[in-house]
Amino acid sequence: MIGPDLRVLFSGINPSLYSEATGHHFARPGNRFWPALHRAGFTERQLHPSEQSELPALGLGITNVVARATARADELSRAELIEGGAILAALAAELKPRYLAVLGVTAYRSAFARPKAAMGLQTETVGGVPVWVLPNPSGLNAHYTVDTLAAAYAELREASLRSTP
Template sequence: MSDQEPADVPAGGLADVLAEGLSVVFIGINPAPLSVAAGHGFASPGNRFWPALHASGFTPAVLRPQQERDLLDLGLGITSIVRRPTSRADQLTPRELADGGRDLTRRLHAVSPRWAAFLGVTGYRAAFGAPQARVGAQAGTIGGTRIWILPNPSGRNAHFPPAALAAEFTRLRHATGLPDRSARSGRHQGPTGQERP
């Protein structure tokens, strides 16, 4: 699947990395201008998305943004709530976020992933009118897609240093039942067979 051509790129944004029946789609709030300039998601220096994916066992190595379509072979995808790039998420209007939530719902219905993992609780709250939402599993679904909220992997998110961020990503991986793919690159297990991050 990784050799597929990307979908049409929306004006001013990035192409989705999506296919039907994925296990998890990771959903950012909106792309950063540096990511759009690079043509790949989560390409801004300091963004911790790619290291967190590997540290939590979703990927066998730390992928580069240019390898984003390799995620499809692992049953993973990426997209965003809002297509318009901004330097900071707080530059988006409430209407843009609500409209983005409706647009995202249509995109998810088209591919039916098992899980939608939102990267940042603030964007999810605004896009889906859920002011009480917290990090972790959510009670509702989008169609048949279950919802999980992860911390925002931006380097600006001081509440979740790299180890804490990886731990939250690992909680999601456990919930999805996906294997620890990082074991191929030296991840160790403790004496009880439990993973050690």
């Protein structure tokens, strides 16, 4: 879901098979994107994946680095990530959101040839847009809880509310 005048364009790595089947981003049970988005203050209530169409009115959008659905993101090839990164850069250049949030540091490193990238605001832009790397909300990413995800997402929310990045 994408619209004009976005504060943040969130980019997952790629859709899960479940998300592809439902047609909704971050739809797989156990994915913590929607709870983290709410707890970070981006939404007034926790949205269900089927309510993703409400995001553009909030200045938020969702896309993916790679369009191909897989059971696990590690099934993607480096070439797919690089190609997806180029497509995402073009989309960011076209839409010009205040921030592009890439949800997964490993995918970000591969897609944009930034092997030393860490979580948080990056020094380089993508498509001329400031980039914020956030933890992947997949239930497979056991290093983060909903609360720690929400805390990381809240930092981006605060930055996105400022008039300029």
